Amino acid sequence: MASSVQNNRAAPSSYCNCCRICNMWCWRAFKWLPVLLIVSIITWSYYAYVIQLCIFTIENTVQQSLYLIFYHILLFMFAWSYWRTIFAEIKPIPDKYKLPEAEIENLLSAETEDAQRQVLENFAKDLPVVTRTMSGSVRYCNRCVLVKPDRAHHCSICGRCVLKMDHHCPWVNNCVCFHNYKFFMLFLGYALLYCAFVMSTCLPYFIKFWKNGDFGAAASAGRYHIVFAFFVALMFGISLGSLFGNFKEVFGNTPQLWLIPVFTSLGDGCEFPVRREHQLQTFTAPQEHNYDSMGTTRSRLEKNKSQPSDRDVAHIP
Secondary structure (H helix, E strand, O other), X not given: OHHHHHHHHHHHHXXXXXXXXXXXXXXXXXXXXXXXXXXXXXXXXXXXXXXXXXXXXXOOHHHHHHHHHHHHHHHHHHHHHHHHHHHOOOOOOOHHHEOOHHHHHHHHHOOOHHHHHHHHHHHHOOOOOOOEOOOOOEOEEOOOOEEOOOOOEEEOOOOEEEOOOOEEEOOOOEEEOOOOHHHXXXXXXXXXXXXXXXXXXXXXXXXXXXXXXXXXXXXXXXHHHHHHHHHHHHHHHHHOOOOOOOHHHHHOOOHHHOOOOOXXXXXXXXXXXXXXXXXXXXXXXXXXXXXXHOEEHHHHHXXXXXXXXXXXXXXXX
16 A cells, blocks of 8 residues: 555656656757748758759850859858857856855845845956946846856846857757857858849849749749749848848957858957947047957956946946
């Protein structure tokens, strides 16, 4: 009897564990659906452009060859950037931002909000942290038990804090952050060029098909793919209209590597280059806006200690 009761008590627990594991894997599979949709659209567009347009429709060999060469170059760069964005290694927050056990005990034992704020201020005084919450306290993550570096945020989907987090993008099934921001921008840029190229090269044939009015012919069924490819490229091209901010910080100081999806971003995800006009003590515009005139969040803190300011809260752009 005792063993039977014990087994009955254990069964719900194992059942819940199985359900939890099943839900976890279902959720992981579900998150890949937007990526599969993008891959499916690109696969179909390859058939529509290469097979239907270049092989079956274009008769000029030189034009056909040029279209295929430029198309495959754009497709390769687009796919490479997309791959790097999806599978970029998102590194964890450095250990120096994590509270040790003693500090956690002090934080939990603090009776007032001001006391908790003081504990965090004491811990973060030697960290290159400038940004604060609306109340003026150090940005702290209860779930990760760490002080957030500047521009870092907690991703509820990934379940962790991420350096220089922009957003979690379902179309790449990954956070867009410090470690893959350049790849993401290149992915958008090459996607825009891909759509513009397909749209511009399909446009003359779309106009030709429309004027001839022979869409109903069985032999021209492939022309629907070309027309649809034109409208899909137009739609995605318009949606990719807004791009690029903080260009050099994202792409680095090596122009020959700007268009290649290799990591060249400035900084380490915790300390960032900052223009002179955003320094803590002065607000004088420099004569030239370039990255030779930049400091870091660390240098800003050192200046703040040597020259106290009336401003208690500073924000990074």
